[in-house]
Amino acid sequence: MRVIGVTEFSGPEALTVHEVPEPHAGPGEVRIAVKAAAVSPTDTNLVAGLYGTGELPPPHVPGMDAAGVIDEVGEPTPDLDTSRWHVGDEVMAIALPQRGHGGAYAEYLVADADSLARIPAGASLAQASTLPMNGLTAVQALDKLGLEPGQVLAVTGAAGTLGRYVISLAEQRGLTVIAEAADTDRDLVAAAGANHIVARGDDVADKIRTIYPAGVDGLVDAAVQNELALPAVRPGGRLATVRGWSGVPGSDVTVERIMVFDDYHRGDTLDALRRAVEDGVLTLHVADTLPAEQAADAHRRLAQGGTHGRLVLTF
Numbered sequence: 001m002r003v004i005g006v007t008e009f010s011g012p013e014a015l016t017v018h019e020v021p022e023p024h025a026g027p028g029e030v031r032i033a034v035k036a037a038a039v040s041p042t043d044t045n046l047v048a049g050l051y052g053t054g055e056l057p058p059p060h061v062p063g064m065d066a067a068g069v070i071d072e073v074g075e076p077t078p079d080l081d082t083s084r085w086h087v088g089d090e091v092m093a094i095a096l097p098q099r100g101h102g103g104a105y106a107e108y109l110v111a112d113a114d115s116l117a118r119i120p121a122g123a124s125l126a127q128a129s130t131l132p133m134n135g136l137t138a139v140q141a142l143d144k145l146g147l148e149p150g151q152v153l154a155v156t157g158a159a160g161t162l163g164r165y166v167i168s169l170a171e172q173r174g175l176t177v178i179a180e181a182a183d184t185d186r187d188l189v190a191a192a193g194a195n196h197i198v199a200r201g202d203d204v205a206d207k208i209r210t211i212y213p214a215g216v217d218g219l220v221d222a223a224v225q226n227e228l229a230l231p232a233v234r235p236g237g238r239l240a241t242v243r244g245w246s247g248v249p250g251s252d253v254t255v256e257r258i259m260v261f262d263d264y265h266r267g268d269t270l271d272a273l274r275r276a277v278e279d280g281v282l283t284l285h286v287a288d289t290l291p292a293e294q295a296a297d298a299h300r301r302l303a304q305g306g307t308h309g310r311l312v313l314t315f
């Protein structure tokens with residue numbers, strides 16, 4: 001089968017087509033004929049070698065989000081019930097590029113039976129591919145912050161895929177949301193459900209404190225502003241970091257590290273995200289679709305910023 005991957009870590013130009021043996025669904029697994037794979041910042045990090053080589057041999061195949069059609073179903077096991085999946089089901093799945101079944105930039109992805117969900121009714125496979133990784137990340141971040149209805153959440157990088165999912169799910173939980181976004185992205189962030197919007201910049205904490213002088217209860221730092229964002233949070237509040245930041249020694253703000261890898265087996269949460277789309281809570285944004293062979297172009301466009309939705313590779 002065709003995969004898009006790298007044999008040496010470098011920039012986008014290292015992403016090329018490779019032929020590798022076709023995988024098959026074993027016990028507790030299904031095989032997905034991938035039609036769409038979303039392109040995310042984490043994929044560019046894998047290509048750059050920032051995640052190491054992992055446990056799989058080269059080519060190293062990026063991609064944490066797949067949507068496609070089940071074409072093989074393995075036998076059920078005591079832990080992994082495959083019986084609810086059928087050949088022909090349209091599904092979306094999270095993938096782990098450097099371990100297990102490998103990345104999603106592949107014609108076929110084998111997936112554990114509890115790592116996938118049906119795609120939302122009315123969504124295309126390209127749209128559905130934007131949901132698994134960042135949707136699960138948004139839920140994990142909100143769960144770890146543990147805010148109560150009426151409390152205030154700030155979101156940096158709010159116009160991005162993760163930021164917009166966080167805003168919409170936070171609104172559903174009854175939180176008040178203050179979002180940081182470029183002036184050109186204000187409408188996107190408002191449509192996602194933000195109550196307040198501050199202009200993007202290194203002074204993000206001051207701007208948030210202008211509206212909430214005592215500081216916010218929690219913050220999801222999707223723009224990875226770290227110590228620039230931290231002073232926006234009140235003493236005793238929490239900050240969710242998506243890039244493993246360790247915080248500032250002696251700070252009275254708790255830093256929660258978000259690791260979506262931990263949620264690979266949360267097909268139940270992914271199914272709740274499907275319902276959130278069908279209920280109009282979440283909106284799926286595809287910036288553009290490109291043939292998988294053009295993955296290098298997609299990575300260059302992502303690095304330039306301002307994509308306003310996810311770039312999606314098609315197979």
Ligand SMILES: NC(=O)c1ccc[n+]([C@@H]2O[C@H](COP(=O)([O-])OP(=O)(O)OC[C@H]3O[C@@H](n4cnc5c(N)ncnc54)[C@H](OP(=O)(O)O)[C@@H]3O)[C@@H](O)[C@H]2O)c1
Pocket residue numbers: 040041042133134137156157158159160161162163180182200201222223224225241242243244258259260261304305306307308
């Ligand atoms: N730990 C985990 O498990 C996990 C899981 C999922 C995602 N992540 C991480 O979460 C982050 C967000 O992911 P994403 O998919 O939402 O990315 P994205 O779609 O590219 O969104 C990032 C947003 O932040 C903005 N931004 C970038 N630099 C900024 C800055 N210095 N100040 C203010 N805004 C800035 C971007 O604007 P422009 O478009 O104009 O650049 C964009 O709106 C990424 O770093 C990703 O790797 C981590």
